[in-house]
Amino acid sequence: MALFSVATNQELVDFTKMLSVMLKSGITINEALEELSEQAESRRFKKLLLNIKKDIESGTPMSQAFERKGNVFGGVTLAVIKAGETSGTLEENLNFLADWLEHDNDIRREVKGAMIYPAIVLTATIAMSLGLALLVLPRMLPIFCHMGGQLALRSRALRFG
Numbered sequence: 780m781a782l783f784s785v786a787t788n789q790e791l792v793d794f795t796k797m798l799s800v801m802l803k804s805g806i807t808i809n810e811a812l813e814e815l816s817e818q819a820e821s822r823r824f825k826k827l828l829l830n831i832k833k834d835i836e837s838g839t840p841m842s843q844a845f846e847r848k849g850n851v852f853g854g855v856t857l858a859v860i861k862a863g864e865t866s867g868t869l870e871e872n873l874n875f876l877a878d879w880l881e882h883d884n885d886i887r888r889e890v891k892g893a894m895i896y897p898a899i900v901l902t903a904t905i906a907m908s909l910g911l912a913l914l915v916l917p918r919m920l921p922i923f924c925h926m927g928g929q930l931a932l933r934s935r936a937l938r939f940g
Contacts, residue, residue, distance in 0.1 A: 785851045786824040788884040794819075794828075795856070795880055799873035808835055827851060840864060855879070 786794070794815055801811035809832055816828035827848055834844035842861035845852055856876060863872030923930060 785827055786819075786821060788880070788887065790820055790824060791852070791856075792877060792880045792884055794824075795873055795877040799870050799877055802873065803870040808832075808841060841869075 797815055797818075798811055801814070802808065806814075812828050812832040812835070816825045816832065819825040819828060831844045831848060834847065835841055842857065842864045845860050846857050859872045859876045860869070863869035866872075920930075
């Protein structure tokens with residue numbers, strides 16, 4: 780995730796899994812959020828969870844409390860929570876969501892990993908092209924000039940560049 784994000788993708792996956800397990804075991808939402816906020820790695824995510832807990836304690840439905848922090852959780856998460864809250868299957872929906880988020884996180888990591896090699900090749904190609912154009916060709920230009928004949932415009936431009 781981005782440098783200034785509240786939580787990493789993995790932290791959101793872990794949070795969703797743990798919340799599902801805690802709710803399935805009979806722990807109340809408030810107790811679960813309190814415990815998960817204590818386990819949060821970042822202070823910002825801990826503060827966010829405590830704010831959600833405070834909203835729920837004041838009577839706000841869970842889906843609305845999470846929706847107020849929508850930029851952190853995303854549309855799919857909010858829709859799954861709202862559907863689970865409405866249908867009474869919140870634990871199962873959170874478990875499904877955790878699996879989906881984990882799969883999404885894995886795909887993102889694979890794509891990033893697959894893009895490393897092309898980025899390295901592109902960078903090396905650009906560096907070599909610049910090196911040839913700026914270092915090697917200007918040194919070879921006098922040799923071509925002494926051989927006689929008219930050089931191409933691009934080659935002549937290297938002499939003065």
